[in-house]
Amino acid sequence: MPSKKTTEPQLPKGFSLYPRANGQYAKKIRGKLHYFGVLSNPEAAWSKYLDERDDLQAGRTPKRTDDDRLTLVDLCDYFLANKESRVKSGELSNVMFHGYKRICLKLLAVFGKQQIVEELRPADFERLRSRFAKGVGLVTLANRVQHARVIFNFASSEDLIDRPLKFGESFKKPKARLLRAERQSKPERMFEASEIRDLLATAKQPLKAMVLLGINCGFGQMDCSRLRLKSLDLDGGWVSHPRSKTAIQRRCPLWPETVESLREVIAKPRAPHSDNLAGLIFITKKGSEFVRVTAKGTNIDGIAQEFGKILRKLELAGSRRGFYSLRHSFETIGGGSKDQVAVDSIMGHAPPANDMSSVYRERVEDTRLLAVTNHIHAWLWPKPVKKASKKQAS
Incomplete structure (x- = not known):
């Protein structure tokens, strides 16, 4: 049975964007990197660039519609594409990658694929934490919260959104005191x-x-x-x-x-x-x-x-x-x-990090x-x- 041939998407005439590790096409304008769309759809990315080019070159913020704003499913796609490249380079384990993937699936289950990331508010993250906490211990809850924050902070660090998200006071890992108390309440985990x-x-x-x-x-x-x-x-x-x-x-x-x-x-x-x-x-x-x-x-x-x-x-x-x-x-x-x-x-x-003796030893x-x-x-x-x-x- 002949194998199926995979074809690369055709680039539009004059295409001058370049791919980034986060799964998007980008271009630096006035010293700042801007993103225009996913690698699988260069035509849409080129069209968006042409629409926004004049404003960006003039130092103006382009007018945006809801279609232009980052959805949660797109954030997850960009984030996982970035982490997958880290797996290939040996900088991230496959186990960690799939751990992030599971958190992405939980985020989509709670908020929905088309949730606009910039519209998330502290109350939404409080609801997410409640869902994260169901049926698990504090250590697992702490890991889930930490991984979710990494994903949402990625949107800000990669300029996928205009402003950093506000998680509020609730969306934090359980305090170390509570983690210690939970551990002490359980049987010892060593063998005699x-x-x-x-x-x-x-x-x-x-x-x-x-x-x-x-x-x-x-x-x-x-x-x-x-x-x-x-x-x-x-x-x-x-x-x-x-x-x-x-x-x-x-x-x-x-x-x-x-x-x-x-x-x-x-x-x-x-x-x-x-x-x-x-x-x-x-x-x-x-x-x-x-x-x-x-x-x-x-x-x-x-x-x-x-x-x-x-x-x-x-x-x-x-x-x-x-x-x-x-x-x-x-x-x-x-x-x-x-x-x-x-x-x-x-x-x-x-x-x-503060153990200077290990630096010299x-x-x-x-x-x-x-x-x-x-x-x-x-x-x-x-x-x-x-x-x-x-x-x-x-």
């Missing part, structure tokens, strides 16, 4: 040492190696899914792997148990279904990444799925704990080493990193206490 030993005794490869990386190095699912052979020094017992979320480089000592488990996985490699997955340590039976996003934006987390089966088998499910809770255990117990800088280094935490010594992981190892597998001899007791 005995529970982790049960997990390791029950899990089969490659999940067993992933669990060890979780408690040995504070790895999350995405870290495991993207771990490559080139990041490992099994003979020396180290892994150097950037954290997927922050791209901060990490270096972590590997326990002998972790090295042995990784060797078992590497000894039985699975064939990836595409060349770009070559070199990954962990591949599913079907040859794909364990954690991935489909073309439709569906998040697939094979590690969480397999880990959930083990939790149910051990009757540990239903306590808000999952694979990422191993990272909570690492942070909590690692702090007992009394070297938070080394813990943060292994965890891949991004330092606060070039590295953390291996001995400090070893002290952290040795402390956690001793907690996970404590040495048996020797019984006092009769002679000592007397």
Whole structure:
């Protein structure tokens, strides 16, 4: 069956506009950038430019009709086109892109596609926040509000509207105090040492190696899914792997148990279904990444799925704990080493903007990193206490 040919839209004669990353045609007039329409319709963009050119060149504001004003659906289209270009350049993750896309769909469901963006008022944003809050916790609400503000601020920063929107006092993230209170009201999200030993005794490869990386190095699912052979020094017992979320480089000592488990996985490699997955340590039976996003934006987390089966088998499910809770255990117990800088280094935490010490600190010594992981190892597998001899007791 012959493939369908895609044709680029024909540009009108004399067309002098140029495409921008936000999905629109633009032109700089009197030192200011002006936008005239979407890339898929150059004729409409050219027509609008010709209508407004004289006013803009004379420094006058062109007269606008409702048809000229930015609708919500157009804002979403421009915004997502901009973010999609960031995905292609590697500046934005596919997961984050689809998160923004879901927020756009919620905005359209609340306000409608043809809502004029500039007509939105604080009362409208208060109504939006109420819809955002239904059936979710404060953390999810905070994320939704933040993402929505990013989308609407994009309209202002890209000169898609004449004035910034006023969100009002209500359309803000919940206060940090409330977020802390909600977190403290819920069960702890870490695993105890005995529970982790049960997990390791029950899990089969490659999940067993992933669990060890979780408690040995504070790895999350995405870290495991993207771990490559080139990041490992099994003979020396180290892994150097950037954290997927922050791209901060990490270096972590590997326990002998972790090295042995990784060797078992590497000894039985699975064939990836595409060349770009070559070199990954962990591949599913079907040859794909364990954690991935489909073309439709569906998040697939094979590690969480397999880990959930083990939790149910051990009757540990239903306590808000999952694979990422191993990272909570690492942070909590690692702090007992009394070297938070080394813990943060292994965890891949991004330092606060006002932390000047992190600006000057070039590295953390291996001995400090070893002290952290040795402390956690001793907690996970404590040495048996020797019984006092009769002679000592007397």
